[in-house]
Amino acid sequence: xxxxxxxxxxxxxxxxxxxxxxxxxxxxxxxxxxxxxxxxxxxxxxxxxxxxxxxxxxxxxxxxxxxxxxxxxxxxxxxxxxxxxxxxxxxxxxxxxxxxxxxxxxxxxxxxxxxxxxxxxxxxxxxxxxxxxxxxxxxxxxxxxxxxxxxxxxxxxxxxxxxxxxxxxxxxxxxxxxxxxxxxxxxxxxxxxxxxxxxxxxxxxxxxxxxxxxxxxxxxxxxxxxxxxxxxxxxxxxxxxxxxxxxxxxxxxxxxxxxxxxxxxxxxxxxxxxxxxxxxxxxxxxxxxxxxxxxxxxxxxxxxxxxxxxxxxxxxxxxxxxxxxxxxxxxxxxxxxxxxxxxxxxxxxxxxxxxxxxxxxxxxxxxxxxxxxxxxxxxxxxxxxxxxxxxxxxxxxxxxxxxxxxxxxxxxxxxxxxxxxxxxxxxxxxxxxxxxxxxxxxxxxxxxxxxxxxxxxxxxxxxxxxxxxxxxxxxxxxxxxxxxxxxxxxxxxxxxxxxxxxxxxxxxxxxxxxxxxxxxxxxxxxxxxxxxxxxxxxxxxxxxxxxxxxxxxxxxxxxxxxxxxxxxxxxxxxxxxxxxxxxxxxxxxxxxxxxxxxxxxxxxxxxxxxxxxxxxxxx
Amino acid sequence: xxxxxxxxxxxxxxxxxxxxxxxxxxxxxxxxxxxxxxxxxxxxxxxxxxxxxxxxxxxxxxxxxxxxxxxxxxxxxxxxxxxxxxxxxxxxxxxxxxxxxxxxxxxxxxxxxxxxxxxxxxxxxxxxxxxxxxxxxxxxxxxxxxxxxxxxxxxxxxxxxxxxxxxxxxxxxxxxxxxxxxxxxxxxxxxxxxxxxxxxxxxxxxxxxxxxxxxxxxxxxxxxxxxxxxxxxxxxxxxxxxxxxxxxxxxxxxxxxxxxxxxxxxxxxxxxxxxxxxxxxxxxxxxx
Numbered sequence: 018x019x020x021x022x023x024x025x026x027x028x029x030x031x032x033x034x035x036x037x038x039x040x041x042x043x044x045x046x047x048x049x050x051x052x053x054x055x056x057x058x059x060x061x062x063x064x065x066x067x068x069x070x071x072x073x074x075x076x077x078x079x080x081x082x083x084x085x086x087x088x089x090x091x092x093x094x095x096x097x098x099x100x101x102x103x104x105x106x107x108x109x110x111x112x113x114x115x116x117x118x119x120x121x122x123x124x125x126x127x128x129x130x131x132x133x134x135x136x137x138x139x140x141x142x143x144x145x146x147x148x149x150x151x152x153x154x155x156x157x158x159x160x161x162x163x164x165x166x167x168x169x170x171x172x173x174x175x176x177x178x179x180x181x182x183x184x185x186x187x188x189x190x191x192x193x194x195x196x197x198x199x200x201x202x203x204x205x206x207x208x209x210x211x212x213x214x215x216x217x218x219x220x221x222x223x224x225x226x227x228x229x230x231x232x233x234x235x236x237x238x239x240x241x242x243x244x245x246x247x248x249x250x251x252x253x254x255x256x257x258x259x260x261x262x263x264x265x266x267x268x269x270x271x272x273x274x275x276x277x278x279x280x281x282x283x284x285x286x287x288x289x290x291x292x293x294x295x296x297x298x299x300x301x302x303x304x305x306x307x308x309x310x311x312x313x314x315x316x317x318x319x320x321x322x323x324x325x326x327x328x329x330x331x332x333x334x335x336x337x338x339x340x341x342x343x344x345x346x347x348x349x350x351x352x353x354x355x356x357x358x359x360x361x362x363x364x365x366x367x368x369x370x371x372x373x374x375x376x377x378x379x380x381x382x383x384x385x386x387x388x389x390x391x392x393x394x395x396x397x398x399x400x401x402x403x404x405x406x407x408x409x410x411x412x413x414x415x416x417x418x419x420x421x422x423x424x425x426x427x428x429x430x431x432x433x434x435x436x437x438x439x440x441x442x443x444x445x446x447x448x449x450x451x452x453x454x455x456x457x458x459x460x461x462x463x464x465x466x467x468x469x470x471x472x473x474x475x476x477x478x479x480x481x482x483x484x485x486x487x488x489x490x491x492x493x494x495x496x497x498x499x500x501x502x503x504x505x506x507x508x509x510x511x512x513x514x515x516x517x518x519x520x521x522x523x524x525x526x527x528x529x530x531x532x533x534x535x536x537x538x539x540x541x542x543x544x545x546x547x548x549x550x551x552x553x554x555x556x557x558x559x560x561x562x563x564x565x566x567x568x569x570x571x572x573x574x575x576x577x578x579x580x581x582x583x584x585x586x587x588x589x590x591x592x593x594x595x596x597x598x599x600x601x602x603x604x605x606x607x608x609x610x611x612x613x614x615x616x617x618x619x620x621x622x623x624x625x626x627x628x629x630x631x632x633x634x635x636x
Numbered sequence: 637x638x639x640x641x642x643x644x645x646x647x648x649x650x651x652x653x654x655x656x657x658x659x660x661x662x663x664x665x666x667x668x669x670x671x672x673x674x675x676x677x678x679x680x681x682x683x684x685x686x687x688x689x690x691x692x693x694x695x696x697x698x699x700x701x702x703x704x705x706x707x708x709x710x711x712x713x714x715x716x717x718x719x720x721x722x723x724x725x726x727x728x729x730x731x732x733x734x735x736x737x738x739x740x741x742x743x744x745x746x747x748x749x750x751x752x753x754x755x756x757x758x759x760x761x762x763x764x765x766x767x768x769x770x771x772x773x774x775x776x777x778x779x780x781x782x783x784x785x786x787x788x789x790x791x792x793x794x795x796x797x798x799x800x801x802x803x804x805x806x807x808x809x810x811x812x813x814x815x816x817x818x819x820x821x822x823x824x825x826x827x828x829x830x831x832x833x834x835x836x837x838x839x840x841x842x843x844x845x846x847x848x849x850x851x852x853x854x855x856x857x858x859x860x861x862x863x864x865x866x867x868x869x870x871x872x873x874x875x876x877x878x879x880x881x882x883x884x885x886x887x888x889x890x891x892x893x894x895x896x897x898x899x900x901x902x903x904x905x906x907x908x909x910x911x912x913x914x915x916x917x918x919x920x921x922x923x924x
Contacts, residue, residue: 076734124917130916130917132733132734133737137912137916141864141868142913144905144909148903148905148909152902158902267738302749302753303749303753305746305752309742309743309744309749310746311742312741313743317729320735
């Protein structure tokens with residue numbers, strides 16, 4: 018059903034474009050052509066902005082700069098070198114695109130530039146560019162007049178020509194914006210929106226995707242700028258490089274719904290018509306106030322926008338008619354036939370792996386071997402470097418020193434998405450699902466990127482298998498918010514497995530679960546190994562460690578303290594000291610490894626000597 | 637960089653001085669923004685609109701014969717209430733910092749429209765006896781309105797700094813900014829404090845507005861002219877710190893004034909925005 022819809026959507030866009038192309042033939046006054054032109058121009062601007070900002074959540078306030086770059090490219094070519102108008106448009110797109118890529122190549126490299134920082138930065142770029150243009154011969158401070166440039170005869174009148182051009186641009190932009198949402202690229206962008214780090218760890222090349230989205234967005238805005246230059250006929254910096262363009266597109270997209278390809282277009286039509294009706298009635302000032310009011314109301318009462326709200330209403334009405342969307346699947350996961358190599362071979366080897374944070378040594382050079390087919394327990398008190406180890410191996414952190422060899426290839430310093438593709442998957446201790454995507458799509462994303470599947474449809478089918486494996490097949494269509502902690506942990510597992518990794522890093526999957534749930538999870542981890550993956554298991558729940566692991570390594574203060582068979586290692590005095598404190602210490606030294614669900618206020622288990630406590634948990 | 641010339645020593649000194657004065661206004665406008673961003677997690681763009689509204693009110697009352705500085709007795713409390721009300725609204729909806737930027741931008745548009753419908757889009761200049769006073773100190777001119785601005789910026793910045801640093805209220809505010817639920821668990825009346833702070837930020841903006849009216853011509857569209865450079869000062873100084881916006885504002889003001897003296901006035905925005913870009917790229921954590 019969705020596949021059918023997909024083929025209909027582009028046809029509908031093109032069909033609407035073709036129908037609207039007959040409007041000039043109606044012979045309406047030129048004034049209507051111009052109004053329609055403005056609506057279409059804003060559709061192009063808002064929709065192109067949305068490709069980066071709406072899909073990924075990187076709200077750019079620099080759209081005016083890219084639009085302006087297009088305007089001034091076309092204006093300069095026409096006024097100074099007498100280029101024909103249409104020939105300037107590809108160059109306007111190219112210049113804006115190059116500018117966007119240059120900005121993005123710097124900005125996207127710096128971690129932490131998101132939200133308001135990204136908005137401010139891109140706004141500052143707008144003003145810097147404006148200042149440079151007004152002070153150089155490009156503008157010279159007086160503006161550029163295009164009175165001499167000829168308007169090509171595409172329509173019966175010049176205003177019809179502009180209308181038709183804008184119509185073509187809007188059709189193209191909407192096709193691009195829609196097309197992105199149904200591709201792997203789009204799935205990656207939406208994942209970046211919800212949790213960029215998790216997306217990267219799951220194999221989404223976040224940097225490249227953001228840059229590509231920005232490049233497409235800028236090229237479309239630049240082409241629109243080139244077109245608008247001739248429409249304006251006289252361009253000045255003061256009117257181009259302002260805060261008006263970015264704020265208008267933000268407003269339109271938020272009003273319409275920035276997570277949907279058609280949202281910004283709906284917002285553009287509404288706002289342009291509204292402003293026009295106020296201006297036409299000589300209430301331009303009131304129009305300004307009305308736009309402010311709408312912006313406030315939209316954010317406070319409808320933060321998702323008109324379109325998602327309408328779709329939800331429609332969906333609610335149809336509910337019940339829709340049966341399980343997913344195709345029936347046998348619950349047994351098709352065993353990933355990746356365990357071809359003999360068990361016991363070294364799969365992952367770290368040597369002198371170290372990580373410091375501003376001088377604090379989180380990991381001080383550890384050598385760990387993980388053998389194919391085993392479940393390796395990674396133990397140690399809080400702060401001993403277990404999570405740092407996981408973050409290093411999964412590529413989230415860049416090591417300060419040492420090497421990480423996976424299947425014989427050096428991976429230290431590789432980007433996280435490359436490591437994910439290479440066959441390493443991880444879970445997060447506190448589950449980090451993509452909040453705006455269904456449980457099915459969450460898992461499909463991992464299959465799509467980590468698993469290297471070609472398109473979202475295939476990935477969804479693959480994902481159903483893993484949802485069934487984790488026992489979540491009934492929850493496929495709900496949002497992660499509707500899951501309880503136990504289910505979210507299993508969703509983490511399903512996501513990790515959907516990439517068909519050879520190595521799975523499980524970061525405290527049992528933490529916070531009830532005893533019964535722990536039993537479920539232990540059985541699941543065992544099945545993960547049985548279907549071919551190797552597991553590194555970070556855990557505090559000793560019962561599970563003893564039941565599951567083939568070998569354990571113990572970290573303490575960022576160093577490797579012990580290694581060997583679980584029962585033997587846990588009896589070593591240095592391990593007990595590290596875990597439980599000095600045997601002679603008072604009850605205060607009670608293990609912070611006590612069952613994690615225990616509320617902190619509960620008194621530590623009274624009395625037993627550390628060793629007794631340990632053994633009790635073995636049993 | 638066409639038109640690059642070395643200015644005379646007098647011109648340079650006058651530039652630096654006017655940079656200090658305009659920087660003081662940047663600092664005063666930035667003070668409320670920095671506090672509300674850093675301590676309340678709200679990027680209150682409407683403070684610029686409030687400053688201009690206060691400036692126009694001051695202009696209006698001065699036209700009736702009231703001393704411009706005396707108008708603060710009415711204006712500052714009024715804007716305190718306005719700011720607290722705005723905060724109550726935003727707190728009720730629990731909006732994110734980014735959305736607070738958009739909401740207060742919408743409000744700025746509304747205030748701009750109100751100003752334009754009352755006082756028109758024409759430029760207005762407050763005529764007062766203050767503007768007639770200026771002294772010549774060793775070949776440079778020191779105008780009184782600017783001196784008042786500098787004094788106000790210094791007094792208010794140091795006053796806020798002392799309150800934040802030494803009083804229980806200040807400590808409570810800083811604790812709430814760090815972790816509101818934990819602060820509340822320790823008995824801090826977080827909502828009341830936040831209202832108090834939001835009102836203060838707004839009142840500070842109104843003082844900046846009166847200073848603006850004393851020294852500058854007013855037009856509704858000018859609201860946006862201050863946004864970029866004041867943001868630069870706030871980011872340069874770091875969020876939630878009382879003395880930083882003033883210090884950073886003066887740095888930016890002086891660099892702009894010297895740029896104008898050495899090249900052309902139209903190059904001035906390049907300084908503040910390049911600085912802003914550099915800070916954001918090098919220290920993005922400052923705004924987090």
